[in-house]
Amino acid sequence: MSTPIITVDRVTKSFTNPSGEQLPVLSEVCLELREGEIVALLGKSGSGKSTLLRIIAGLVKPSAGTARHGDTEITEPGASTAMVFQTFALLPWLTVWQNVELGLRAQGVPVAERAPRVTAAIDMIGLDGFENAYPKELSGGMRQRVGFARALVVQPEVLLMDEPFSALDVLTAENLRGELIRLWAQTAFPTKTVLMVTHNIEEAVQLADRILVLDNNPGRIKGEIKVGLEHPRDTRGRHFLNIVDQAYRLLTDGAFDGDRHAIAPTPTTRPLPDASVDGIGGMLDLVAAQGGCADIPELASGLRFEIDDIMPLVDAAGLLGLATTSGGEIELTLDGHNFAEADINKAKEIFARLARDKAPLVGAIDHALANAHNNQLRDGFFLDLLRRGFTEDAAQRQLRTAVDWGRYAELYEYDADERLLTRHPFES
Ligand code: ADP
Ligand code: MG
16 A cells, blocks of 8 residues: 555644533544545535545644654645635635636746646636636536635645535536546556545546545544446446445434433533424424434435435434334334324424423423523523533524424424513413
């Protein structure tokens, strides 16, 4: 085996929230990028994929552990690493040519050397004719070409890509993926190793030689899949679909096996998935219509959704005990069947019982309101508590979900103007 170009050694990363507490995002992550390979990093949203990529790019410092390029510890952005972003990150007041040149300017390449290199990068990525256009004149696909050209103009040894195709329409994304692979196959292509973050499983299997799956809370590598297929890959071939299946399984397995832990879950150790009652209910209806068991990837593709879109619903159903998952399948529990078939009042009753027992934040709000004067509390009280374990955005999202669930269950009411939570009078 060739020597690794990039080595990530037991990297742990926590962010400090406004109240000074540490939020773990990555935990003891180890990985290597070797010469000649494309590695995909697959994981649900929030699992720390971008953070890991930024650590390798030298943009973020790990809290513990090291990232090395060769033998050198990565402590700042390096000249031989380039990054492509999901949102293109172009400067709107610069032309295509100037945006691409920016990559070289940052490296202090003399002016005389820049022009031929910019021209070469622009040609290579199919932007000739657009040199003087401004980003706003370009389609998303053309903008991402500029993103690629700006990264490739520095002839990076290591190319890092953070969901580079996910903001593009399907055909444009497919087209650019194909072009990237053709460039990669050229012997003159200077890049030796690629790490690509994605939440799209097919994309990972189409491009990567190895797929690493990152688990949530805090992010750690859950497993690795070797793809072992030649380019270009037949995305309908049996081997391809087998690997897609394996990746789905690895991504979805053990999504909510938290009950095995002895410590009682709390609102911060068991966050609520970002799922509305309507979303959860709709998904359970679909599963019930298929006899109570469904393949999660098929469910997602049948809805024209990515797995990432449907996973919060699956996680929520699991957390509430409405369904279980294993091997990429979701199966309704008895409560799940009853919920899917019940009339609205019965469904609310089932949901109320499960949410109070199994969703720690809903249980905590219910309990606090029961003990509060007038059975009322300001939302700020809960937000303060949530900020101890979540970032501001995440804390707001947690509360929003708990309000949605508790309202539906008729456990409590929320007055958005007064920012006041009130326990439902009919519950005692
Ligand atoms: P992914 O790319 O897998 O969606 P990220 O790496 O962007 O995940 O984020 C992982 C977690 O870290 C999220 O909960 C996010 O809110 C948090 N996070 C990321 N960057 C910061 C930051 N600069 N400060 C605080 N929290 C952050
Ligand atoms: Mg990200």
